[in-house]
Amino acid sequence: MNNKNSNLDILVIGAGISGIEASLMLSKSDRKVHLVERTSYTGGTAIKFEEVFSNMECSTCMIAPIQQELLQNKNINLLTLAEVEDVKGSFGNFTVKIHKKARYVDMVNCIGCNACFEPCPISLENEFEEGLSKRKAIYVPCAGALPNVPMIDTKNCLRFNGKECKSCQEACMFEAIDFNQKDEQIELKVGAIIVATGFSTFDIKNTPQYGYGKIDYVYTAFEFERLYASNGPTEGKILLKDGKTPKSAAIIHCVGRDEKGYCSSVCCLYSLKFNHYLTTKIPEIKIFEFYTDLCIPGKSHQKFYEKMRDTGTKLIRTSDIEVIKQGPGIAIKYYDESSKKNSIAVDMVILAPAIVPNEDASKLAKILGITIGDYGFFKEEDQNVSSVVTSKPGVFIVGCSQGPKNIQDSVCQAGAAVGKILSS
Amino acid sequence: MDRKIGVYICECGPNIAEKIDIDEVIESVSSLDDVAVVERYKLLCSEDGKKFLVEQIKKSDITHLVIAACSPREHQQTFMEVCENAGINPYLFQLANIREQCAWISDDKDAATKKAIRLTKAAIGRVRYHTSLEKKQIESNSDVLIIGGGIAGIEASLQLASPVRKIYLVEKTSSLGGMITNFEKTFPDMQPSSKILQQKIENVNKNSNIKVFTDSEVKEILGFFGNFEVKVEKKTEENDIVNFDVGAVVLATGSTLFDPKIIPEYGYRKFDNVITALEFEKMNSSGKILLKDGKTPKSAAIIHCVGRDKKGYCSEICCMYSIKFARYLKEKIPDIEVSNFYSDMSIPGKSHQKFYEQTKENNVYFIRAKDIEITKKLEQLDVNYKDEKDNKNNLVVDMVILSPALEPTSDTSKLAEFTRVSQGKGGFFAEEHEKLRPVSTSTEGVYIAGCAQGPKNISDTIIQAEAVSGKILSSLIPGKKIEPEVKTSYISESFCTGCKTCLSVCSYGAITFDEDKKVSVVNEVICRGCGNCVAACPSGAASIKHFKFRQIYQEILEAVK
Numbered sequence: 001m002n003n004k005n006s007n008l009d010i011l012v013i014g015a016g017i018s019g020i021e022a023s024l025m026l027s028k029s030d031r032k033v034h035l036v037e038r039t040s041y042t043g044g045t046a047i048k049f050e051e052v053f054s055n056m057e058c059s060t061c062m063i064a065p066i067q068q069e070l071l072q073n074k075n076i077n078l079l080t081l082a083e084v085e086d087v088k089g090s091f092g093n094f095t096v097k098i099h100k101k102a103r104y105v106d107m108v109n110c111i112g113c114n115a116c117f118e119p120c121p122i123s124l125e126n127e128f129e130e131g132l133s134k135r136k137a138i139y140v141p142c143a144g145a146l147p148n149v150p151m152i153d154t155k156n157c158l159r160f161n162g163k164e165c166k167s168c169q170e171a172c173m174f175e176a177i178d179f180n181q182k183d184e185q186i187e188l189k190v191g192a193i194i195v196a197t198g199f200s201t202f203d204i205k206n207t208p209q210y211g212y213g214k215i216d217y218v219y220t221a222f223e224f225e226r227l228y229a230s231n232g233p234t235e236g237k238i239l240l241k242d243g244k245t246p247k248s249a250a251i252i253h254c255v256g257r258d259e260k261g262y263c264s265s266v267c268c269l270y271s272l273k274f275n276h277y278l279t280t281k282i283p284e285i286k287i288f289e290f291y292t293d294l295c296i297p298g299k300s301h302q303k304f305y306e307k308m309r310d311t312g313t314k315l316i317r318t319s320d321i322e323v324i325k326q327g328p329g330i331a332i333k334y335y336d337e338s339s340k341k342n343s344i345a346v347d348m349v350i351l352a353p354a355i356v357p358n359e360d361a362s363k364l365a366k367i368l369g370i371t372i373g374d375y376g377f378f379k380e381e382d383q384n385v386s387s388v389v390t391s392k393p394g395v396f397i398v399g400c401s402q403g404p405k406n407i408q409d410s411v412c413q414a415g416a417a418v419g420k421i422l423s424s
Numbered sequence: 425m426d427r428k429i430g431v432y433i434c435e436c437g438p439n440i441a442e443k444i445d446i447d448e449v450i451e452s453v454s455s456l457d458d459v460a461v462v463e464r465y466k467l468l469c470s471e472d473g474k475k476f477l478v479e480q481i482k483k484s485d486i487t488h489l490v491i492a493a494c495s496p497r498e499h500q501q502t503f504m505e506v507c508e509n510a511g512i513n514p515y516l517f518q519l520a521n522i523r524e525q526c527a528w529i530s531d532d533k534d535a536a537t538k539k540a541i542r543l544t545k546a547a548i549g550r551v552r553y554h555t556s557l558e559k560k561q562i563e564s565n566s567d568v569l570i571i572g573g574g575i576a577g578i579e580a581s582l583q584l585a586s587p588v589r590k591i592y593l594v595e596k597t598s599s600l601g602g603m604i605t606n607f608e609k610t611f612p613d614m615q616p617s618s619k620i621l622q623q624k625i626e627n628v629n630k631n632s633n634i635k636v637f638t639d640s641e642v643k644e645i646l647g648f649f650g651n652f653e654v655k656v657e658k659k660t661e662e663n664d665i666v667n668f669d670v671g672a673v674v675l676a677t678g679s680t681l682f683d684p685k686i687i688p689e690y691g692y693r694k695f696d697n698v699i700t701a702l703e704f705e706k707m708n709s710s711g712k713i714l715l716k717d718g719k720t721p722k723s724a725a726i727i728h729c730v731g732r733d734k735k736g737y738c739s740e741i742c743c744m745y746s747i748k749f750a751r752y753l754k755e756k757i758p759d760i761e762v763s764n765f766y767s768d769m770s771i772p773g774k775s776h777q778k779f780y781e782q783t784k785e786n787n788v789y790f791i792r793a794k795d796i797e798i799t800k801k802l803e804q805l806d807v808n809y810k811d812e813k814d815n816k817n818n819l820v821v822d823m824v825i826l827s828p829a830l831e832p833t834s835d836t837s838k839l840a841e842f843t844r845v846s847q848g849k850g851g852f853f854a855e856e857h858e859k860l861r862p863v864s865t866s867t868e869g870v871y872i873a874g875c876a877q878g879p880k881n882i883s884d885t886i887i888q889a890e891a892v893s894g895k896i897l898s899s900l901i902p903g904k905k906i907e908p909e910v911k912t913s914y915i916s917e918s919f920c921t922g923c924k925t926c927l928s929v930c931s932y933g934a935i936t937f938d939e940d941k942k943v944s945v946v947n948e949v950i951c952r953g954c955g956n957c958v959a960a961c962p963s964g965a966a967s968i969k970h971f972k973f974r975q976i977y978q979e980i981l982e983a984v985k
Contacts, residue, residue, distance in 0.1 A: 021860070029898040055858060062859065064497075072501050111467070111494075113439045173437035174467070265772030293769040297740035299850040299878035300858060302732075317812075338813040375774050383775065383883040384610055384620050386890060403774035407859040409884065415863060415891025422897035423583045 006092035007191040010421060011036065013084055013364075016044020017063065017407055018399030019196035020070050021414040027075035029422055034188050035070070036082045036098055040151040041141055042067050044198050045400075046407060048128070048222060050229045050236065053273040054304035060144060060231070067146040079186070081151065087193070087367055091394025091424075096188045102181035104152040105138070110176035112148030114140070119167035122156050126233075130223040133233030138168045138177075143231040152177075192394045192424075194417045195378060197364065199400035202256030202354040210255060210351055211323035215330055216241050218323060218349040221270065228277045238281045246347035248286040249278055250332055252321060256354035257292070262375060264355040264404040268295045271352045272308045279311050287313040288344060290321055290334065323349055355404035368395050377403045388417045396420060428460035429548060430486035432477060434468040434493035436523055441466075443527035445537045449492065452541045456548055460484055469499050474506050481510035488512075488551045492520040492544045513556035515910075515970060520547035542983050549982035553975045561905040562949060564650030565671040568896060569594065571642055571839065572676035574602020575882060576874030578624050579889035580674050585633040588902040592668060593628065594637045594656055596835070600625050602678055603875075606702060608709045610882055611748045612779035620882065637666070641835075645673060645842040648950045649869030650906045671900045672869045674892050675839055675853055679875035682731035682828040690730060690826055691798035695805060697721075698798060698824045701745065708752045713823075721760060721822035724753055725807045727796060728766040731829040737850050739879040742827040743770045747780055749825055750788040763789040763819060765796060765809060791819075798824055830879040843870045844933030852878045863891045866931045868950070871895055911970045912951040913958055915944045919965035926957035926966055 010026050012019045015037035023033045046052070047067075049059040070076055079100055086097035105116075120136035128141030135141075137157040140150045158165035159179060169177040204212040204220060212218045217240050219227070230236040240246055251271045257263060271289060278285050294315075296305050309315065318334040325331075326345060333343045357376035358364075365372045370390040373379035378397040380387040387403075388396045396417035399410035431453055435441035450462045461484050467473050468491060481489065489512065491503050496519045504514035522540040530536045566589050570577045573595030585591045593600075604610070607617040628634050637656055643665070644655035650671045658664040681702055684692040691698045696716040699707070707713055715721050726746045732738060743766060750762045769790070771780050784790060793809035800806070801820055808818045832851045840847050845865040848854030853872040856864040863871050871892040874885035900906075915926065915935070920943040927935050927944060934950035935957060937943075944965075946957070957966040967973060 017860075025894055025898045029901060052859060057859070066860070068497060109470075111436060111439070111469070113437070115438070173439075262774045262777045263772050295768065295770045295772050297738045297770050297772055297879070299737045299848070299852055302737040303849070373774065374778075377774055382613075384613070384615065384886070386886055387883050388887065388890070405773070408862045409887075411860055412862050412884070412887050412891045415894040416887045417890075417894070419583055419890040419892070419894030419897060423586075423893055 007094070007189050008032070009034065009188070009190045010192050010194065011084075011094070011096055011188060011190040012194045012196060014038075014044065014196035014198055014399075014401070015042040015070075015078065015080075016196060016198045016399065017046045018198075018410045018414040019044070019194070020066050021411050022194050022196060022398065022418050023076050024066060024069060024073065025415060025418040026421070027073050031075065033076045034190065035076055035078045036084060037078065037080045038083055039141075040080050040103065040149075041145040041147070042070060042078070042080075043146065048225050048229070050225065050232075050277070051273065052407060053269045054300050056273070056276060064144070064146070071147055078147075080147070082186070084364065084367060087369065092191050094190050094193060094394065096190060096193070098186040098188065100184040100186055102183050103149065104154070104177065104179060104181050105150050106176045106178055107147065107149050109174045110149045111174060114150070115171045115173065116150060116168035116177060119171045121165065121167065122158065124153070124156055129226050129233045130220070132223060132226055142229075192421045193368065193396070194414070194421075195364070195368065195370075195395065195397045195401055196399045196414065197358055197361070197401040199355045199404065200358050202260060202356050204255060204351055204353055206259060207256060209322045210252065211325070211330070211349070212351060215323065215325045215349075217246070217330060217347060218351065221267075221274070221350060221352045224274060224277075224350045228281070236281070238278065240348060244347075245282060246285065248288075248346040249348040249350060250288040250290060250330075250344070250346045251275065251350045251352065252323075253289065253291040253352050254354075255351045256356075260354045260356065260375060262354075262404070263295055265295065266355065266404060266406050267352040269301060269304070269406070272296075272305055274350055275308045275311065275313055287311075288332070288346065289313055289315050290318055290332070291315065292317065292319045355400060358401065361401065368392065370395050370397070377401065386416065386420065388413050388420060427458040427488055427552060428484065428486050429458045429488045429490060429551060430480060430484060431459055431462040431490045431492070431544065431548060432468060432480070433462070433464045433522075433544070434473070434491065435464060435466045436493060436527070437467060440493070440523055440527045443530070443533060443536050444522060444540045445533060448537050449541050449544055453544055453548060456545065458488075458552060459548060460486065468493055469502050474502070474509075477503075477506045478510040481507075481512060486510075486512065487516065488554065489517040490520065490544065490547045490551050491517070492522045492540065492547070494523040495521050515557040516551065516554050518547040518551040518554065520544045545985070546979045546983040550975050550979035553972065553978055554970070557910045557969055559910055560908055560948070562650060562908065564900060564904075564906045565652075565669050566900050566902040567592065567668075567670045568672045568674060569642070569645075569652065569654050569670040570674040570676060572602065572678055572874075572876065573597075573600040573636070573638070574676060574678045574874065575604050575620065575624075576676035576678070576876070576885050576889040577602070577674070578621075578628055579886050580676060580873060580892050581634050582624060582627055582631070583890060583893035584896060585631050587633060589633065591634045592637065592654070592656070592670065593634055594640050594642055596639070596641055598639050600628060600636065600638070604882065606705045606709065608705070608752070609748065611744045612775050614748070614751065642839065642842065648947065650900065652869065672871065672896050673843060674871045674873060675843065675845070675876050676873045676889065677833050677835060677839065677876045679830040679852075679879060680833050682735060682831050684730050684826045684828050686734065687731065689797040690727065691800075691805070691824070692826060695798065695800050697805060697822060698826065701742075701749070701825060701827045704749060704825045708756070713753065713756050715822055720757055723761040723821040724763075724823040724825060725805070725819060725821045726750060726762065726764045726825045726827060727807075728764065728827050729829075730826045732767075735829045735831060735850060737829070737879070738770055739830040740770065741879060741881045742829070744776055744779070744881065746825075746827045747783045747788075750783050751786075754786055754788065761789075761821075763791055763821070765791050765793045765807065767792065767794060830875060832876065836876070843867050845870055845872070846931075850878065852876065863888050863895060867933060868952075869900070908949045909951060909953045911953040911968060912948045913946050913953060913955065913966055913968040915946050915957070915961075916965045916967070917941065917943050919963050920944055921963045921965070923962060925960045925962060929956040929960045931956065
């Protein structure tokens, strides 16, 4: 990429932790970065967590400084609500077409005071909070979202559905709300592309034995993360849907592992983290962890596990579980290690689902001209050459879009892609 | 020159104006010493607001600026830039947060106003004692020292070497390649490991920008990011010493195996045909898997997790290479009976489960076991264990392969000392931050890659080497000067009693002891301004720029008065 005609600018797709890390590193070497993010906010999945394993550091406190650095960085052009629609060209000279949806709120004028939310008459389930709380048709996903500028959900906003409402505009003192904003088609010229689009989780409805959706008080890992989050729907109080505090809980690992055919590498650890969440807020709670094989690789994790184990949590190895309703509570039926049938009663169940590729991974792969591997993640050319290099020169894959991994490994891959770009 | 403090209060539209009586704030601070101007403005962070501030500062010859507005997180940077544009030093500025800390947290206008007055007075009290701070720039060398000629060191060398960046690759053995040279194949694709290595080693050797030192050891590393001085000893007959300068150091010293002799129950070195993973790799690479007496084994046991409990961590790769061993055995001796004894199958990631399942289908047994003890039974070995149901059981085999934990190499502590990098969990080099800075260390300009940082597979090792390259390529640019931290600490020569407390608390190795004067001295290029030394100093000799005792004291005094 060293020839004179190469474009030195870089496109990064996805403003999660990998995308932010890659963008900041590139900007330090005076590269211009276009960071395209599909949602209205930065930080990706990791900002949904209250704490991260294994040192239980506050996740938003860890990420907010780099989000802030990103927003203030003059070498980074952040495009939110934007998606890549077309890519032409080759390493050194890509032409990228981006569709950027209108936010209907001016990024410069808005100061993030949130005065526009209250008067909005529409109330909807907040997707960021896994539907555990409500939002308006003009909203930010959670307190502390960055950029701290709301967006209008045009699917549900009265004004965009033929009504005359302009309550949010009237409440705004900064003339930040602009109903006339239009979607934009942006064309960019870049030399290389880093794909950091993250992951999705296994749809638990495919495993009805866990009772999700049928039994109240059966939660997914993400729902539970938001229940514990201090900026979440309960402001960090672990409460069941009826407002009661659970006295016992079961955490079930490996949900969907058999269906997917791989170990998602982070679930054991975050399940142990959940154990910590529960005992921190409800010291007397009884916890059962159902697992198959405990996968806690690396130098930092065993001690974390031992600490959790010593809190009195019951670890049960089983691969055959059924969650059923029993009176007002829940019964978990399972076979223990001696193949004996067994059952326990709990107030709450948390399911740890497998990490799966994003729904539109294959569509994006097609646009980028890269390959999809066996399980639907972007495919590296050869993992023993470099797991960030794809079959298409100049397009690099990092983080969970390449395969399930923890934050540390995602950040390493982001750095590796930058290394590849800056050395070529 | 007299101080002329300009105080500007932002209305933030209705956000502050409606919740705080701004006129009362103005009235309470107008008559304070040195306060030359107090004004309110509708939105100071807007383009008009910034222009207004620059004009005000110039017009009234303001020397120090106080802004009462939002959180520093939001606009500290904005207003520091305003200072620069108006020609005053950006550190002669203080922001009072009267929005998040007053207006937005109370409906009691009176109380919010009172607090806003206190915070604004505190900022005025503080800014009075601010001094100008200047950014420093230092020249830097962009060459790199890489210690360890395994796959991590090779990968980093190839990626970093260029006509403007010379690489010094130091390897303690006589050849490049490291641990992988022992492996015939790598998991999960069972490709020959030579496929990974050979071409790369050739590329290193023919790259004129990489200087390779084999049979060599690093003897000394002095200096700091951008300016390290290195001494390397080449173990020839004359023991040549070579000196050179670099800007960054990469620790890629790999790992070694836990010694199974430490756990006598495994019978290693007590019984023939109990061998370690590395011995088995070598035997397999030689082409023949044989027992000590030259016969072909008819059965083998592979024991996972050897030393895991002792070390206190899972070594991440043993399950996978143990499964690979089963493949080696089946490939070379198709009718051999192979049993893997494991505790928890740790095969994370998208490419590993399939490898395990395919191996299982090939009549390899996997037995979950604990309390393993190897004894001798005639010419054979007896693996005694407790199964999942806690029942005692045993299996007689011809050969036992032990898969020991990975541990840091013997030179880790010496290099940690040279580079002032600490040894973290398991004795491996500690990264600067577990999540966000996994290949950086607390010593700026010293990076870690591969198993030196912690147990990992080849793919992740290569990624870390490339990540280190990314770090270096983006921070150590030929011809570009380095800008160290501005708010560094300072130790007063006259107050320092020479107790050396500060040396023990400095995480960055920024403090040295001047033996002649018997005082501690801060290297301002290395100091990151964490303040540890200031907090620990019993004689008040250490202070940190922009957080001096006087500045903080005045701020508190005004806040509580």
